[in-house]
Amino acid sequence: MKCERCGNQLDDTDLFCPKCGKAVFEEYMDDDDIWDEYDREPKVGSKEKLEISKEIQPEKASKVEETKESPKEENKQEEAAKMPQIPKEESKPKRKTEAKKADKKTKKTTSKKTEEVSGKKSPVGLICACILMVCLLIGVLWGMMTVRQMEKEQATKTTADNSQEQENQASVSTDNAKTEETTKPDKAEEAEQKENETKTEEQEQQPEAKPEEVEQKKQDYFVMADKEGIDFSQYTKLTVANAEQSSMASSGNYDYSAKSAADGDITSSWQEGVEGLGEGTGIKLSLDGTHKIRYIVLYLGNWRSDEMWQKNARPSKLSINLGDNQAKDVEFSDEKKAFCLSFDEPVEASFVSLYIQAGYAGAKWNDNCISEVEFYE
Structure with missing residues (x-):
C-alpha cells in the first residue's frame, strides 16, 4: 500500500505516512x-x-x-x-x-522544568533565611543580657541583705555591751580614778617649778655654736619656698627684698627701709613643708664687702620664732662672722621669722641688713 500524498510504500501497521505525515485512514x-x-x-x-x-x-x-x-x-x-x-x-x-x-x-518536560525551578535559589528565600538568622541571634543575645542583669540584681540583693544582717548584728552587740556596762561597774574607770588620785598626791608632795626654770629650759634650745666645728655634710640644707618682709629699702640697682636673704648668695642682702636702726621690722621665711630644724646659720650685716659691712648697720638683737613652737630673743656680737644656732632636740617648724630688736649703727648708713639665713635638718 502506498501513500496518496507522496507515494511512499507503507506497512500494514502504519496509521500515518513516515515521510509526509498523511493519515492512511x-x-x-x-x-x-x-x-x-x-x-x-x-x-x-x-x-x-x-x-x-x-x-x-x-x-x-x-x-x-x-x-x-x-x-x-x-x-x-x-x-x-x-x-x-x-x-x-x-x-x-x-x-x-x-x-x-x-x-x-x-x-x-514538566518535571524537568520544576526541577530546574527548584534547583535555582530564589533571592527572596535567601533574604528570608538571613532575616530569620539575624532574629535568632538577636533573641539569643537579648536572652544572655537579661540573664546577666538578673544575676547582677541577685548579687546586689544578696550583698545588701548581708550588710543589713551585719548591721543588725553590730547593733545587737552594741546593745548587749550597753546593757553590760549599765549592769556591771566599769573597772577601767575605777583604775583611772585611782591613778589620778595618786598623781594628784605626788604633785602635791613635789614643789612647784619656778617660771624662771621654765624659761631657762626654753632658752636651752637656742645654743650658740661654732660653725667651723660642725660637719654640715651630714645634714640636709632646707630650701625656702617663700620670703616676706615688713619693710624694704628702695634702690634702682639692687634687690633689697627678703628673697635676697634666702637666695644662697651672701653678697646680696635684705635691708629695712624705716628711720633709725629698723627696730620692729623683720622677715618671714617659709619652708617647702614642715621640717625638724637642727641648725640656723646667720650672716648679719651687708656682706658685699668689708667696707660695705662697716658702712651699713647690723642687728645686735633678734627675736627668732621657729613656727609656733619655739621663740627667743638672741643677742649677737659686733663681728663679721657666721653665727650658728644649735638645737639639741630638733624643732618642727614650717617657717622661721626674724625681727630686729636692736642694732649696731653703720659708719655711713643706718639701714639694718641681713645678708643670708640657712637652715639645716
Missing part, C-alpha cells in the same frame, strides 16, 4: 485522536519535495473535479472499497499507546 479517525502527524511536512530533501508537490498537485486537481462531478457519498463508498478493511479493535490500542507516550513526554 482518515474516515476512521475521531476528534479525540491525535492529528499532529497529519499536518507534519514530509521528511525529504528539496528535490523530493518538488517532485512530491508535482505529484500531489494533479492528484488534488483530479480530486476537485471528482468532488464537483460526483457526490460525497459515492466517493466515500469507492474509497472504502479500495482500502482494505481493518478492524477498529486493532487501531484503537495503537492510538492509546501513542497518547500515553505523549503524556509521558509532557510529564517529563
Whole structure:
C-alpha cells in the first residue's frame, strides 16, 4: 500500500505516512485522536519535495473535479472499497499507546522544568533565611543580657541583705555591751580614778617649778655654736619656698627684698627701709613643708664687702620664732662672722621669722641688713 500524498510504500501497521505525515485512514479517525502527524511536512530533501508537490498537485486537481462531478457519498463508498478493511479493535490500542507516550513526554518536560525551578535559589528565600538568622541571634543575645542583669540584681540583693544582717548584728552587740556596762561597774574607770588620785598626791608632795626654770629650759634650745666645728655634710640644707618682709629699702640697682636673704648668695642682702636702726621690722621665711630644724646659720650685716659691712648697720638683737613652737630673743656680737644656732632636740617648724630688736649703727648708713639665713635638718 502506498501513500496518496507522496507515494511512499507503507506497512500494514502504519496509521500515518513516515515521510509526509498523511493519515492512511482518515474516515476512521475521531476528534479525540491525535492529528499532529497529519499536518507534519514530509521528511525529504528539496528535490523530493518538488517532485512530491508535482505529484500531489494533479492528484488534488483530479480530486476537485471528482468532488464537483460526483457526490460525497459515492466517493466515500469507492474509497472504502479500495482500502482494505481493518478492524477498529486493532487501531484503537495503537492510538492509546501513542497518547500515553505523549503524556509521558509532557510529564517529563514538566518535571524537568520544576526541577530546574527548584534547583535555582530564589533571592527572596535567601533574604528570608538571613532575616530569620539575624532574629535568632538577636533573641539569643537579648536572652544572655537579661540573664546577666538578673544575676547582677541577685548579687546586689544578696550583698545588701548581708550588710543589713551585719548591721543588725553590730547593733545587737552594741546593745548587749550597753546593757553590760549599765549592769556591771566599769573597772577601767575605777583604775583611772585611782591613778589620778595618786598623781594628784605626788604633785602635791613635789614643789612647784619656778617660771624662771621654765624659761631657762626654753632658752636651752637656742645654743650658740661654732660653725667651723660642725660637719654640715651630714645634714640636709632646707630650701625656702617663700620670703616676706615688713619693710624694704628702695634702690634702682639692687634687690633689697627678703628673697635676697634666702637666695644662697651672701653678697646680696635684705635691708629695712624705716628711720633709725629698723627696730620692729623683720622677715618671714617659709619652708617647702614642715621640717625638724637642727641648725640656723646667720650672716648679719651687708656682706658685699668689708667696707660695705662697716658702712651699713647690723642687728645686735633678734627675736627668732621657729613656727609656733619655739621663740627667743638672741643677742649677737659686733663681728663679721657666721653665727650658728644649735638645737639639741630638733624643732618642727614650717617657717622661721626674724625681727630686729636692736642694732649696731653703720659708719655711713643706718639701714639694718641681713645678708643670708640657712637652715639645716
